[in-house]
Amino acid sequence: MASCSSFNFLLEFWLCIIIIGLSDNGHAQLDATFYDDSCPELVSIVNAGMKQAIGRESRLAASILRNYFHDCFVSGCDASILLDGKDSEKFAFPNLNTARGFEVIDDIKKDVEEACPKTVSCADILSIATREGVREMQGPSWELKFGRKDSLEPKQEMANNGLPGPSSTLGNLKEGFGEKGFTPTDVTALSGAHTIEKNKKECPFEGGDFNVAQLDQTTPLVFDNQYYKNLMERRVLLDSDQVLFSNDTQDDLVTTYSKDQDAFFKDFAQAMVKLSNLSPLTGDQGEIRTNCRSSNSEPEQPLTD
Numbered sequence: 001m002a003s004c005s006s007f008n009f010l011l012e013f014w015l016c017i018i019i020i021g022l023s024d025n026g027h028a029q030l031d032a033t034f035y036d037d038s039c040p041e042l043v044s045i046v047n048a049g050m051k052q053a054i055g056r057e058s059r060l061a062a063s064i065l066r067n068y069f070h071d072c073f074v075s076g077c078d079a080s081i082l083l084d085g086k087d088s089e090k091f092a093f094p095n096l097n098t099a100r101g102f103e104v105i106d107d108i109k110k111d112v113e114e115a116c117p118k119t120v121s122c123a124d125i126l127s128i129a130t131r132e133g134v135r136e137m138q139g140p141s142w143e144l145k146f147g148r149k150d151s152l153e154p155k156q157e158m159a160n161n162g163l164p165g166p167s168s169t170l171g172n173l174k175e176g177f178g179e180k181g182f183t184p185t186d187v188t189a190l191s192g193a194h195t196i197e198k199n200k201k202e203c204p205f206e207g208g209d210f211n212v213a214q215l216d217q218t219t220p221l222v223f224d225n226q227y228y229k230n231l232m233e234r235r236v237l238l239d240s241d242q243v244l245f246s247n248d249t250q251d252d253l254v255t256t257y258s259k260d261q262d263a264f265f266k267d268f269a270q271a272m273v274k275l276s277n278l279s280p281l282t283g284d285q286g287e288i289r290t291n292c293r294s295s296n297s298e299p300e301q302p303l304t305d
């Protein structure tokens with residue numbers, strides 16, 4: 001009797017293992033070595049593309065970084081932001097007339113397709129392009145894993161509702177980022193992305209004024225900790241930035257980052273890894289788009305850039 005029940009236990013155990021194995025098929029893990037055999041030159045192709053783009057206009061590093069945040073924060077890093085069309089995320093309020101630089105990813109994708117046809121997703125290309133852009137602006141680097149698939153459709157409504165607004169309170173930021181597993185430290189470090197480049201603002205939300213001002217008005221071409229010094233001197237443009245230094249819980253961390261760039265870089269890199277791993281499509285989910293602007297089953301959409 002005893003041997004019969006231990007046999008049943010073993011049988012159930014192995015059945016469980018097999019079922020988990022089967023159901024996990026569509027949710028393969030991201031893997032740092034994913035393209036080692038299928039596209040070994042991938043990172044250098046993306047790096048060359050970013051170097052070329054930044055040589056043309058350094059702001060493009062910032063624009064790609066912002067696109068990546070707006071992609072990953074809305075239903076994971078699935079390149080849904082790159083899709084064109086009326087229902088696209090490009091027409092969602094947080095992106096409309098501000099998301100830019102899509103042609104950079106088009107150019108890189110073309111080069112990658114030439115070297116490794118139908119192999120590398122737009123989502124992985126955007127992940128690498130973001131990191132290489134930050135590095136080119138003298139910022140930190142971080143480890144990436146690969147194997148993301150591209151979404152089959154955009155998520156415009158989620159982009160409208162899920163991205164933080166410029167008048168967010170500290171409470172709003174903690175809650176919105178917290179829902180996705182980010183700590184207040186992550187939010188404070190990630191906001192340091194505003195250290196680079198330009199913001200079309202006096203106030204784009206109150207109409208009409210398209211003067212170009214800079215989020216970090218001191219060293220906008222360098223990814224550094226100047227943003228935190230500016231926060232302490234109340235010289236930033238967005239309320240959602242200033243709340244990080246407002247006699248509240250994040251003041252000490254802002255002070256630390258303002259004095260210790262390495263501490264900022266370390267936390268920023270860690271938070272970017274977290275961002276890069278947000279609910280990816282893997283395995284048999286999604287697809288590898290041939291053109292980052294349209295799903296493989298769709299006729300190409302008119303360009304909106």
Ligand code: HEM
Nearest residue numbers: 062063065066069098164165166190193197198199200240
């Ligand atoms: C915490 C909440 C955030 C809010 C409310 C916010 C809001 C904004 C706004 C309003 C702009 C100006 C857009 C324009 O008018 O051109 C901007 C620019 C930018 N944001 Fe954020 N942002 C946030 C967090 C982040 C994060 C987490 C990242 C990246 C990790 C990021 C990266 C950038 C970059 C790089 C730019 C400059 C883009 C360019 O020059 O093309 N932001 N952000």
